[in-house]
Amino acid sequence: MKAAELRQKDVAGIQNEVKELQKAHFGLRMQKATQQLTNTGTLRITRRDIARAKTILAQKQAESKAGK
Numbered sequence: 500m501k502a503a504e505l506r507q508k509d510v511a512g513i514q515n516e517v518k519e520l521q522k523a524h525f526g527l528r529m530q531k532a533t534q535q536l537t538n539t540g541t542l543r544i545t546r547r548d549i550a551r552a553k554t555i556l557a558q559k560q561a562e563s564k565a566g567k
Contacts, residue, residue, distance in 0.1 A: 500548055505555045510563070513556045520549045 505513055524545040530536035 500552070502551055502555060505552055510556065510559050513552055513559065517549060517552045517556065520545055520552060524549060 500516065505516065508516065524542070527536060527542050527545060531539060531542065536542075
């Protein structure tokens with residue numbers, strides 16, 4: 500998911516997205532452990548998507564605290 504798409508979501512939406520990405524990453528790790536994953540590059544992509552979403556989430560939370 501692109502950063503611009505994440506920035507359009509609210510805090511709850513981004514938190515939900517992080518949770519979904521973590522579930523997907525866990526599933527990919529289990530596939531890798533059982534030798535079922537053929538494209539290991541997807542692990543890297545999901546890990547970076549999680550980091551991107553968490554970064555934007557932290558920025559939005561800081562903005563909401565600064566605005567109060």
